[in-house]
Amino acid sequence: MSKSSKKKSSVAKNEVKPADDAQPAPTPSRPGKTQFKMKTPEEKKQAHKEGIIKTAVAAILGIVAGSIAYMQLGVGDDPTIKWYVIMMFIVGISFYVMKFSFPIFKIKPKEFGFKDWFYVEFIVVDFCLVTWTLLLN
Numbered sequence: 001m002s003k004s005s006k007k008k009s010s011v012a013k014n015e016v017k018p019a020d021d022a023q024p025a026p027t028p029s030r031p032g033k034t035q036f037k038m039k040t041p042e043e044k045k046q047a048h049k050e051g052i053i054k055t056a057v058a059a060i061l062g063i064v065a066g067s068i069a070y071m072q073l074g075v076g077d078d079p080t081i082k083w084y085v086i087m088m089f090i091v092g093i094s095f096y097v098m099k100f101s102f103p104i105f106k107i108k109p110k111e112f113g114f115k116d117w118f119y120v121e122f123i124v125v126d127f128c129l130v131t132w133t134l135l136l137n
Helices: 003-014 041-073 083-105 114-136
Strands: 028-030
16 A cells, blocks of 8 residues: 555544534634534524523613612712712622522523623613613603
């Protein structure tokens, strides 16, 4: 056997043909770029369900925070307390509430990245300000 025929046979042995239902694994196609594994329909469904739960919990927390802010502060005309300080307290408290309440809904907050936390905290602050504004009118 020649060297080239040995190389061809070793390449053929390493080649694995995917099954019909298998998804491609992440492989580096170019230096610096990676491809991501495609999700199965079950994984997509689970991710969608988790996204809805995350959004709903954050929205409910924002509505509760806006209602409490209205009941405690009203118009907020006290010059010693600034509205942005109140928002920072709401962000801090809601972070810990969500961190300990997400496991109840079978969501793992340890897997959250900065983008995920920023998303849910934005929803909390947004719903808080909207609720507070609607109650003021």
